[in-house]
Amino acid sequence: MLIDMDFLSEVARDLPIIRPIKEFIHLNLLLPYQHLPFWNALTEVSAKFEAHPLPELEHYRKKIKSGELPLVLLRDKLDRILKEDSEQAMKFILEGKFEFIHHDSRTGKLHDCWNEYLGINIIQLADGMLIKWLSMFMDQGIGHWQMPESGERSFYDCLKNLIFSSYIVPAPFRKLVLSDYFLSTPEETIEAHLKFLCPDEDLQKTYIRESIMTLRGWAGLIYNIQQSPQLLPFPRKIDLLDFLAIKLILERAWIEQESPITGHPVFPKTLEPLSLTPEAKKNFLAFRACQEALEEATYDQYLKTIIEKQDENEALSDYQAIFCMDDRESSLRRFLEETSSRIETFGTAGHYGINCLYHHPEDAFPKKQCPAPAAVEVYLRDVPIENENKRLPRLLKFKNTQPTGNFLKEWFFSHLNAVSSTMKLTSNLFFPLGFKSLENVIEIKSENKLKLFRDESVTAGDSKLPEGYTLNQMVDLVYQQLVLIGFIHHFSPLIFIIGHGSNSVNNPYFATYGCGACSGRSGAANARAFVEMANNVEVRELLKAKYGLFIPSTTYFIAGFHDTTRDVIELYESHSIPSEQKCSYERFKKYLSIALYKNARERSKSFKLVTYRPVSKQAQKEVLRRSYSLFETRPELGHTGVAFAIVGRRDITKGLIPDQPAFLQSYDPSVDPDGKLLATTLGAVIPVCSGINLDYFFSRVDNLRFGAGSKLPQNIVGNLGVSHGTESDLLFGLPFQMIDQHQPLRLFLLIEQKPEIALAAIQNNPLVKQIVYNHWVHYACFDPSIKKIFLFENGQMLIKENFQELV
């Protein structure tokens, strides 16, 4: 048979990986090409998708002008990459003209033959209908009338059954008998219609590939759902075969509908495989040289400061705070340390080692709260403390945002809500903050209690996972977390564990601002769970007995939650702090507040609209406004500008290049002589950080191909994704508004460790090895004993002696 799953999965390799929009996680947009070396993958992709996966020429010229890209370095790179053509390439970079036109991605060459033959864009008509039907079938609660039997049957069967049982045959199917369109299985259907659409057997596979690729967004979502159906709350049975069958049926039906003549366009005899022209190849190499030179120049500035930095004297601290390693926390940590020298901060993955499905009492489903590649271990439930049967408060931010579908109700609502909705709109537009307080450290007495301890007598709810941890598991978990960040002695009386998340209105991409280590959700629950474990007396006793880790009884852990959009920190259960520490706790709250103000001020400087020099309160207002305003398309800048990840002690990064956000993972090489902990850390750090970095990178460099375009015309489809207007394919990647200020650089990952250990640490994890060996990130290590930097190149760590000077 022509079409089998192998062929389809081969085609599917080129599809973007799309998850339902609320399940958003940052992934390398070229994930299917990660097995290739970075530059080879880019060359292949630029030919295959007619994309331009590097920044535009103008970007480099600006950098040359501002001195960030030194010409000496560029010339050097050009000589190495282009050899004898380097002079020509230099000329091209400095004053050449480069035009790159994206052809409409929705048609392929063979489909274009049909379009030209019939004189109208027949594929667009057929696709328009298919998009509608797909969204109706897959809908997750937006439509008022669900497609009959959409939950029970597969997409193909469901549609077939629906159309066969209808009294009226709908329009494009009137030319033939219905059973000639819908054969018994999708496979047969595909084969039958291919004979009509593309009689030439040699071209049929190409035709299918084109058919799927013209709706890349939907096909990508379907392929992903096919592999992990649990992503949809209302499950749907659909696979690429169903999709392809219906697509070919519609294409044929529309062609017959529109053309009275029965004939075929002349297809080209052979299709030349897409490849770059020699000139385009040369241009690409010139771009590559620019990018490599720019990356090297940028990193060198940072590396130089690290080498030259003097070790600081270790001082005992009064407070310790553990944050997520997220780059948005790096500035807050810096400000916190600036505020008082008695504060020590750490960074680690924001799920704090708790790989759980978390179930909030208001939620219908548990949510995965751990890094996307990690497997879920337990089910954690929050239980209301006071009264379990209390009527739950509802998240009614904006009532009546969706039409009811009933015209009488609508008539009634439009009279009832006209004035109130206009008032709401007016107040939000002119006074988005209303009477909200500007307080940025909030104490919260939680209404719910985590069911943390495993109760063997109760079997867990819907999931097959065990509910809660056993005591031993908790001890292991706490020890593992603390030892990973090298935090095994000098416990101060107050230790804060801060998760993070984000709140913004009118933003379909809210999940992109969440905590990457918690699958794009808020990390508050994980922080609370960790604190509860660490404060437990039994756990502490066992920690001492099993691992020799002594946490003094005077030490108290406090959970918190940092809202990165509003720059507000919530502290949980502060009422149970031992009374002797109340005073120092109050002092810390003040420090925290000052640090948050400073952070807000720095952030609002980077928002372009701000023209005033913000004093702290104003800055706080500005960031709060961004969170509450309906018209704000950039509530925060997310991971914009992130280019570094540093795994090492805080000492080596403290006080360096202030405006450079970086992923900061704490790690102490002295407690890890054999690199085992490092391997564990990198297994989580490298995939997540490079995913974030490369998502931003490719969305920024070619927003038309890999990104979602502008946010402004976007429309929400079936709670699944966004589209442009009502008729477009699903959009993927990041929208223009999230990446327009991003500097596209590959991630530079610096490990504080000896080169041989750093090299050994990436050997055992195939995913990590792939990413590093194919240069999707720059991997380097800093040997603290000799104060030298080693760069990973061609399978070995090479010492780096020369650092680029900027003029």
Place this chain on the structure above:
Amino acid sequence: MKALFLFYLLPLLSSMLLAIPIKHSEKIITRLTTLSLAIPSFVSIYLFINSFHGSFPLELELAVIKVSGHNFPFTAWLDIGTFVMLGLTHILGLLVVKYSHGYLHLEKGYQRFFSTILFFIFGMEVLSLAGHMDLFFAGWEIVGFSSFLLIAFYRSQTRSVSNAWRIYNIYRVCDLGLLMGAVMGHILWHEATRFSALQEMSGQLLSATNQTSLTLLTFFIIFASLGKSAQFPFHNWPSQAMEGPTPSSAIFYGALSIHAGVFLLIRMQPLWSHGQMGTILIGVIGLLTLFFSSVQGRIQTNIKGQIAFASTSQIGLMFIELSLGFTQLVLIHLFCHALYRCFQLLVSPSVVASSSSLNNKVVFQRIKTRKILLDKLPTRLKNTFYVLGMTDFSMDISWRGFSFIPWKTIYWKLRRAISHPAIMTVLAALSVLSLSRVEGVDGVQVFSVLFALMSVYFALKSIFFHHRPFSAMRDFSFSLIGCMVSVYLLNKQLLHSIEAYILPVTPFLVLALIICWQFRKHDLRNFHALGTKHALAANVFMICFMVLSGMPVTTAFIGEDMLLEELLKHSSLITALIALCLMINGLLFAKIYSRLFMGREAL
């Protein structure tokens, strides 16, 4: 007081200022738009307060333009309907503009967006204040044109551009109704149809007028309102029009533009309610729309599409209310509905995160246990409804079948006939004959019809046949010349009207021809995205587009209006043919403009 009305020109002035390709900073644009909206709002408030004492409703003659012995009065008519529409325009205009200032921050085309929005607001002001049909038509045209520009706001998206063109088609076809209606009014009352006169007109007076003309007029008016207000069979287009930025969709298809049709019907109420036919027709259309959009709206799974169908179904309800005679009720309904729907569209992106959040236990239970009407039907009937809804009742296909394809077929048939050598010779002989024997021949009308038909032929040819801009534009010129010859043959007295129309237009025609000559090698079947590279050409062509399609801010509009009015006194057939030509010509310009200057741009 009359001078106050000058402030309503502010949006137009600012719009033109922003349309000039000089880049302004966002701050300046923000201030300019806010100011040019706020001042007219104050004027409106002043007028509203003033209306409590003094004679109300009130008709004000603001100015009169005289063109070759022909008067074009600018009259304002202030009644409660005016204030409802004006109030909506200014309230929502201000809110949406404020919203867009932040929303469009750093967007390419920031200035273009506000220029178009202001132009639209000016159109809405004219439409609400207009004292007679001709002025009303002016506002109506501006609204349609700016709608085209905003749907195609993302010029590099070919789908947006072609949707814009498709909707502009519907607009133009329905505008033909209003144009004919306006011209008919002149025949019936020997002046433009004044709304004040219409209100005072008693049934008897209406009964005294020519009943056929009256019925025809009613029909034209209703047809016009169908297109703008997206009623059956045109109720699908608002969902296709959601291609521009959210605030523009909100103000057009949620709030203002879509209610213009209802407003027209309110204005013309004495006219259509005079005969039984109009009332029944409006009611039936309302009912049909209500049915179709309710079914389609319930099936939609994207939020903007759902809102679009909810809007059309509410407007269908307004049509029913109108036919039942509850005019005051409709005004309230219209006001409330516009405010409510605009808000809904503006917050539509929050639907993932907000109350309908699936993850909420309550919401999930509600969705899961939702009981719907459809489930009560027997399975086959239920499936039939669903299938019909999901294929949009085959409305688009039928619409293509009814409108687009026949034109194409007519054109091809005509073409085959004309290209026959025998017919060619006869035609040529006849035309020579007609030209040489103009004077004193009674049979001249035949030739006149002949020329008018030829113009239609050329107009159709220009749009359906040519793939090169220049040849299309050449045929367009032929069609224009054909029209003029036809008018001249009909009656030599009309020469001054022809002059009044053609003279101001000619330079722009020449300009358009030059531009098309410059791009003669480009194929009109593809998009060429020359807009950024050849910004000057694009802008000049846009001006030619506005002038030659009779856009109301240009003098051509008055010329066109006059010409048609004079013409109608002599022959209704030729008037209809020539009006058709003019409408098609507008479409041609939209087509050439979108194909040449829009589309995927180079990086």
